[in-house]
Amino acid sequence: MKAEIITIGDELLIGQVIDTNSAWMAEVLNLSGIKVAQITSISDSREHILAALKEAETHADIILMTGGLGPTRDDITKTTLCEYFNTKLVFNQEAFDNVDRIFRNRGYSLTLLNRAQADIPGNCTPLLNENGTAPGMWFEENGKIYASMPGVPFEMKGIMTTHILPRLQKLTSTVIVHRTILTHGVGESFLAAKIEAWETALPGYIKLAYLPQPCIVRLRLTGSGPDREQLEATINTCVDELYQLISEHIFGEGDDTLEQVTGDLLKASGYTMATAESCTGGYIAHLITSIPGSSAYFKGSVVAYSNDIKENVLGVSHRTISKHGAVSEETVFEMAAGIIRQFKVSCAIAVSGIAGPEGGTNDKPVGTTWICVLTPKGAETRKFTFGEHRGRNIRRAALAAIDMLRKQLK
Amino acid sequence: MKAEIITIGDELLIGQVIDTNSAWMAEVLNLSGIKVAQITSISDSREHILAALKEAETHADIILMTGGLGPTRDDITKTTLCEYFNTKLVFNQEAFDNVDRIFRNRGYSLTLLNRAQADIPGNCTPLLNENGTAPGMWFEENGKIYASMPGVPFEMKGIMTTHILPRLQKLTSTVIVHRTILTHGVGESFLAAKIEAWETALPGYIKLAYLPQPCIVRLRLTGSGPDREQLEATINTCVDELYQLISEHIFGEGDDTLEQVTGDLLKASGYTMATAESCTGGYIAHLITSIPGSSAYFKGSVVAYSNDIKENVLGVSHRTISKHGAVSEETVFEMAAGIIRQFKVSCAIAVSGIAGPEGGTNDKPVGTTWICVLTPKGAETRKFTFGEHRGRNIRRAALAAIDMLRKQLK
Numbered sequence: 001m002k003a004e005i006i007t008i009g010d011e012l013l014i015g016q017v018i019d020t021n022s023a024w025m026a027e028v029l030n031l032s033g034i035k036v037a038q039i040t041s042i043s044d045s046r047e048h049i050l051a052a053l054k055e056a057e058t059h060a061d062i063i064l065m066t067g068g069l070g071p072t073r074d075d076i077t078k079t080t081l082c083e084y085f086n087t088k089l090v091f092n093q094e095a096f097d098n099v100d101r102i103f104r105n106r107g108y109s110l111t112l113l114n115r116a117q118a119d120i121p122g123n124c125t126p127l128l129n130e131n132g133t134a135p136g137m138w139f140e141e142n143g144k145i146y147a148s149m150p151g152v153p154f155e156m157k158g159i160m161t162t163h164i165l166p167r168l169q170k171l172t173s174t175v176i177v178h179r180t181i182l183t184h185g186v187g188e189s190f191l192a193a194k195i196e197a198w199e200t201a202l203p204g205y206i207k208l209a210y211l212p213q214p215c216i217v218r219l220r221l222t223g224s225g226p227d228r229e230q231l232e233a234t235i236n237t238c239v240d241e242l243y244q245l246i247s248e249h250i251f252g253e254g255d256d257t258l259e260q261v262t263g264d265l266l267k268a269s270g271y272t273m274a275t276a277e278s279c280t281g282g283y284i285a286h287l288i289t290s291i292p293g294s295s296a297y298f299k300g301s302v303v304a305y306s307n308d309i310k311e312n313v314l315g316v317s318h319r320t321i322s323k324h325g326a327v328s329e330e331t332v333f334e335m336a337a338g339i340i341r342q343f344k345v346s347c348a349i350a351v352s353g354i355a356g357p358e359g360g361t362n363d364k365p366v367g368t369t370w371i372c373v374l375t376p377k378g379a380e381t382r383k384f385t386f387g388e389h390r391g392r393n394i395r396r397a398a399l400a401a402i403d404m405l406r407k408q409l410k
Numbered sequence: 411m412k413a414e415i416i417t418i419g420d421e422l423l424i425g426q427v428i429d430t431n432s433a434w435m436a437e438v439l440n441l442s443g444i445k446v447a448q449i450t451s452i453s454d455s456r457e458h459i460l461a462a463l464k465e466a467e468t469h470a471d472i473i474l475m476t477g478g479l480g481p482t483r484d485d486i487t488k489t490t491l492c493e494y495f496n497t498k499l500v501f502n503q504e505a506f507d508n509v510d511r512i513f514r515n516r517g518y519s520l521t522l523l524n525r526a527q528a529d530i531p532g533n534c535t536p537l538l539n540e541n542g543t544a545p546g547m548w549f550e551e552n553g554k555i556y557a558s559m560p561g562v563p564f565e566m567k568g569i570m571t572t573h574i575l576p577r578l579q580k581l582t583s584t585v586i587v588h589r590t591i592l593t594h595g596v597g598e599s600f601l602a603a604k605i606e607a608w609e610t611a612l613p614g615y616i617k618l619a620y621l622p623q624p625c626i627v628r629l630r631l632t633g634s635g636p637d638r639e640q641l642e643a644t645i646n647t648c649v650d651e652l653y654q655l656i657s658e659h660i661f662g663e664g665d666d667t668l669e670q671v672t673g674d675l676l677k678a679s680g681y682t683m684a685t686a687e688s689c690t691g692g693y694i695a696h697l698i699t700s701i702p703g704s705s706a707y708f709k710g711s712v713v714a715y716s717n718d719i720k721e722n723v724l725g726v727s728h729r730t731i732s733k734h735g736a737v738s739e740e741t742v743f744e745m746a747a748g749i750i751r752q753f754k755v756s757c758a759i760a761v762s763g764i765a766g767p768e769g770g771t772n773d774k775p776v777g778t779t780w781i782c783v784l785t786p787k788g789a790e791t792r793k794f795t796f797g798e799h800r801g802r803n804i805r806r807a808a809l810a811a812i813d814m815l816r817k818q819l820k
Contacts, residue, residue, distance in 0.1 A: 012432075012433070012436070012449065013436055013445070013446045013447070013448070013449065014436055014437065014440045014446070015432075015433040015434060015435070015436030015437030015438075015439075015440060015446075016433075016437070016619065016621060017433065018428065018429075018430050018433040019428075019429060019432070019433070019449075020428050022422075022425070022429070022451070023422070023425040023426075023427065023428040023429070024425060025425070026422070026423055026424055026425030027424060027425025027426070028425070029425075030423075030424045030425065035423070036423040036424070036425075037423070037453070037458075038423070038450060038451065038452055038453075038458075038462075039422065039423065039429075039450070039451035040448060040449070040450050040451075041432070041448065041449035041450075042448055043447075043448075048447075048448075052448075055465065178424070180426070187518075188480055188481060188482060189481045189482070189521050189523045189524050190518075190521070192481065192482045192483075192523060193521055193523065199483075207420075207484075208484070209420055209421060209454075209484055210480060210482050210484065211421050211426065211427065212480065212562065214564075218426075220421070220424075220426065222420075222424070275692075275713075277692075280696075281692075281695050281696050281698070281699025281700070281704075281708075281711075282685075282687075282691075282692030282693065282694070282695030282696040282699065282711055282713065283692065283696040283699075284692070285691050285692030285695075285713045286690075286691050286692040286693040286696045286804075288691070289691025289692065289693075289713075289715065289765075289804075290691070290800075290801060290804070292766070292767050292768065292800055293768065294691075294715075295715055295716065298691075298715050299715055299716045299718075299719055300712065300713045300714050300715045300716060300719040300723070301692055301711070301712070301713035301715075302710065302711070302712055302713075302723075303685075303692065303695045303699075303710045303711035303712075303713070304710050305699065305704075305705055305708050305709055305710045305711075306705065306709045306710060308709075308754075309709055309710040309753060313710070313712075313723075313752065313753070342723065343719060343723070344718075355699075356702070357702050358702065358703065367515075385516070385517055387515060387516070388515070389541070389564075390700070390702055391700060392564075394696075394699075394700070
């Protein structure tokens, strides 16, 4: 069974709103074994809705629509659905009771516009919308299933979860299983070369996708078939083999982040940490503290953007900076040692580099970055040469530093 | 002229990636006077790409595609475009030089897979991708324009801005002028009420859009007509009137950011600054140092996530914390005074709050945040009550703090 998602709304086509609904719907549909054939965003226009419905029927058995169900004049999905199905709007008591309930709860009195939200196409089953006044609608016509929901994300999610997914699950037999492996610090093509033989040997019903982001490549395995247990077992075996090939690059799976995986390792070890940051300007501390509960292991940070802070607050020697420069192995080591001493922590990350766009030299071009990680398990200092873009250099340096810490703690 | 956006990638149809590219492209196309007729997300499948192209030709004169240009086997956009246009892949020296340049910069050696990224359909004009190895491609066929770009957002944006928008702008005759005014710290409906009479009096060919983001509302005026000079003059008059109504909420225009506007004020004043951060965890320092040249005024930061760092490094008195708590007017004032003393700067921001999800009390619920700003021009301490979401609380606190500094420096 295949689905198509149609999102309706002028705001999508002028870029005023990012369509987050489709990704959520696509995810829950896939997890229910229903492939999404296409996602189409169209305007609040009668002709466009009619054309999109007709076109969607050529790709899909299930057509899910969001948007255009508000009480105002530009919301025309409902009347257009009547035209498409050759029916009329009829008053629905159940839908009206819900509108009435919501208005009572909010202490408002009903307007005629809101009363009209209880009128629905004669051929549909209304789906209770607990979070809003526009009911969801379920149609079965021409051997296809159609559903229409409001575009407000939490209203749509409520209707999908409570009504549409349970109804659809009864109709499917194919099972879909995914597992996504996360790697850091190596490019897509290098990974591809390293796992080529493994990839070629994958069974035909298991597909591999490379999903690259800056610094991170996600490898997603998707299997489809009739038997969940067998699929999961096969995918698990494939993933075990993958770990043997590239384990040094894998930091997690699914929705894991480097900062959360590293935070978990810190929590498990009982260690505390701090950062001494120059070019990353507090971004490492920000990533680490974006994780709820990070105060259990993160004590703080010194952002030493100027050399006198490196010297006076972190205790880097003046001689080290004048002899080797602020961007050097010696300086980041003394920064890391200094923050451990000052903040009384067991682990430290220190970073100094040239984020750009200014400040590069022939010897040390923009992107040159030294990172030092000290933990009770060891010490490591590494030089990286990132690119020319300031924002990306900051992000790459931060992720590289956190990954060095993770590897030492593992 | 109408455009259709086709985003290609299985990751979109399983909901693993939210399609942010389309909204960005739709916005810049609309701002260039090109309407977007439809946005279609499809799978990495030959048949689907061919069908979507054929279908798009019925809606649009310009068909913009993203995705499926990586070096790996699941990326098939290029070969499918060859089939659609009945041509072959040919080696392109210019595209190869770019791949080679990027690999040299990163210090890596080329693989065969990367070399293949320089092969492009024989009928296209390559568009230099400064940020990645896959070139953009421009086709003119059957009286339509087609362009294909990588799906990585910053690569797509670079190619759109540098190549595609300038080429498209040459093809349109209507002039479109916009000016976008940026406000911080007030909600959309509050602004709407304050400028209602002004908005009603706008001439018909000038449209106002409210573009809300967390903490920031952008007010975009768009005028269209035949005469650029006259349009610009009218819009400038409207904006002057707007400043008279809401100047205290306006921090900039266009692509300005609070951190950059504030940095400019610091630079002009000759002041230096530092931050003392608790709940924001380095995020303020990160925002400030995201601006190139910020080392001219930013000396550094102490992230004092634990109370002993507040005491031992920033010199907040033990008595203050035990009497008033870490989240209090007294503590943030001492944090700000401490960082000025320690870092020898003229201006300081200090923040302490409860970002959540844990740590709230009846007295101080999650979201409670104290901010202190000290400059040679004055001192201000304010309490904010943000919401329940950790990430948004951190961002709202950081922007509120930077805006307090900006207002003091103005």
